[in-house]
Amino acid sequence: MSRIETLDARTVELLARFRTGAVPALARAISVVEGQRPGFQALLHEVMASGPQARRIGFTGPPGAGKSSLVAAAATTYRVRDEHVGVVAVDPTSPYSGGALLGDRIRMNDVATDPGIFIRSMATRGSLGGLATTTKEVVDLMDGFGFARILIETVGVGQTELEITAAADTVVVVLVPESGDAIQAMKAGLMEIADVFVVNKADRPGSARLVKELRQALHLRAGSALKDIPAHHGVDLGRALKRERTTDSAAQEVEDWPVPVLTTNALTNEGVDDLVDAVERHRSWLVESGQLEERRRDRAEGRVRDVVNRELQRITWSSDEVRRLLGEGVLGIAGGEETPYSVARRITDALLR
Amino acid sequence: MSEERKIRILVAKPGLDGHDRGAKVIASAFRDAGLEVIYTGLHQTPEMIVSAAVQEDVDVVAMSVLSGAHMTLFPRVKKLLDEAGADHVLLTGGGIIPEDDVAALEAQGVGRLFGPGTPTSAAIEYVKEWFSAQNTA
Numbered sequence: 001m002s003r004i005e006t007l008d009a010r011t012v013e014l015l016a017r018f019r020t021g022a023v024p025a026l027a028r029a030i031s032v033v034e035g036q037r038p039g040f041q042a043l044l045h046e047v048m049a050s051g052p053q054a055r056r057i058g059f060t061g062p063p064g065a066g067k068s069s070l071v072a073a074a075a076t077t078y079r080v081r082d083e084h085v086g087v088v089a090v091d092p093t094s095p096y097s098g099g100a101l102l103g104d105r106i107r108m109n110d111v112a113t114d115p116g117i118f119i120r121s122m123a124t125r126g127s128l129g130g131l132a133t134t135t136k137e138v139v140d141l142m143d144g145f146g147f148a149r150i151l152i153e154t155v156g157v158g159q160t161e162l163e164i165t166a167a168a169d170t171v172v173v174v175l176v177p178e179s180g181d182a183i184q185a186m187k188a189g190l191m192e193i194a195d196v197f198v199v200n201k202a203d204r205p206g207s208a209r210l211v212k213e214l215r216q217a218l219h220l221r222a223g224s225a226l227k228d229i230p231a232h233h234g235v236d237l238g239r240a241l242k243r244e245r246t247t248d249s250a251a252q253e254v255e256d257w258p259v260p261v262l263t264t265n266a267l268t269n270e271g272v273d274d275l276v277d278a279v280e281r282h283r284s285w286l287v288e289s290g291q292l293e294e295r296r297r298d299r300a301e302g303r304v305r306d307v308v309n310r311e312l313q314r315i316t317w318s319s320d321e322v323r324r325l326l327g328e329g330v331l332g333i334a335g336g337e338e339t340p341y342s343v344a345r346r347i348t349d350a351l352l353r
Numbered sequence: 354m355s356e357e358r359k360i361r362i363l364v365a366k367p368g369l370d371g372h373d374r375g376a377k378v379i380a381s382a383f384r385d386a387g388l389e390v391i392y393t394g395l396h397q398t399p400e401m402i403v404s405a406a407v408q409e410d411v412d413v414v415a416m417s418v419l420s421g422a423h424m425t426l427f428p429r430v431k432k433l434l435d436e437a438g439a440d441h442v443l444l445t446g447g448g449i450i451p452e453d454d455v456a457a458l459e460a461q462g463v464g465r466l467f468g469p470g471t472p473t474s475a476a477i478e479y480v481k482e483w484f485s486a487q488n489t490a
Binding site for chain 2: 023024027028030031035093094097098099100101102103105106109112113118119120121123125
């Protein structure tokens with residue numbers, strides 16, 4: 001594969017240590033990418049050459065739903081199966097001070113010294129999609145380092161921070177009985193991205209009700225609300241009818257993924273095995289339905305767009321001529337001779353010349 | 354485009370004492386000063402602290418020790434950091450630590466240690482100055 005730029009001595013040395021499996025080298029590589037320090041794109045280019053291997057699982061949901069605890073519990077389960085696990089946990093940066101308190105490790109202390117687990121905390125640094133600007137790239141580094149599983153935990157989200165779909169193969173949406181009723185579930189956003197729903201803290205009052213309402217809402221969305229029967233238990237009339245309609249079509253379509261609604265109690269480990277199994281079943285479905293390839297293609301396209309946007313921004317705002325045109329233009333706007341649009345046009349024309 | 358480099362600091366509470374008010378106060382103060390603070394909670398072993406420091410690639414480890422075990426905990430963490438190839442990390446901290454012990458620990462390569470009554474601004478200034486000295490040298 002072609003090089004994109006000459007690697008400097010420091011990057012070459014870092015890459016060499018990274019490839020021997022040295023944990024500090026992974027940690028430093030993440031800092032280089034996170035800080036977008038010189039050479040970070042060349043580093044990613046080298047590390048990503050072998051393509052995506054790891055199974056990427058996203059955990060998202062409102063603050064305090066138990067995402068960190070559930071990630072820790074799932075990581076423990078994967079470790080019992082002797083898989084190496086990478087964890088990226090994102091917490092918010094203060095828009096006022098630029099600082100952040102990253103507290104996800106507090107819930108992960110039981111796995112903190114297991115050499116088969118690597119946990120990295122990231123601050124959003126101004127990004128608004130529920131992940132940090134470079135979280136996806138950090139996941140690629142962990143993939144390239146050789147982790148079989150990568151668990152990605154978003155910040156506590158509301159309804160529209162959905163970037164996790166662009167980072168994970170399987171998205172687990174974690175709710176708690178206090179999260180609200182079915183109307184919340186019928187709104188756009190968070191509820192549409194779940195591959196697996198988890199109602200955590202299921203020992204609390206209201207969990208059975210939320211599970212039932214979620215299942216009903218999923219039926220409404222699938223157009224199969226004929227009966228109040230959970231999708232993955234017993235006969236589902238809507239699905240049966242649908243299958244009848246499509247059996248003679250030539251394409252042997254794989255059925256839609258029936259989004260399961262599970263209950264867990266992360267602190268006692270109840271339901272965690274079921275969650276891990278559901279993620280596994282979703283993985284099989286992704287492969288059989290061709291969705292994995294599709295999601296990976298979408299991800300690759302999104303990444304190229306992101307990198308091009310980032311480069312264009314950098315090129316634009318680091319250009320002396322652009323700065324000059326901007327400075328002059330702002331004066332012109334103040335003097336009433338220009339508008340922001342005429343100045344912007346002059347800048348883009350200058351760039352394209 | 355790469356903005357000003359963020360200082361990453363691990364605030365750690367080692368050993369058995371359960372008094373984490375100080376650690377929480379200093380963690381919040383560092384956050385408000387624009388640092389990225391990783392807080393791992395109570396009852397950390399030196400091994401847990403060093404493992405977190407390495408994985409998080411922090412610049413600074415700040416330990417709060419109120420148990421009287423500082424003469425064990427600081428040297429142990431310092432030794433493990435050095436063994437893990439993280440000798441570039443500043444180990445600092447605070448707690449109820451007698452002056453003689455402070456001097457002894459500083460002689461072993463531990464950074465400045467802050468006692469009760471220190472304003473948080475003193476610790477913040479110390480960490481920021483150390484960091485800029487490291488990154489201009």
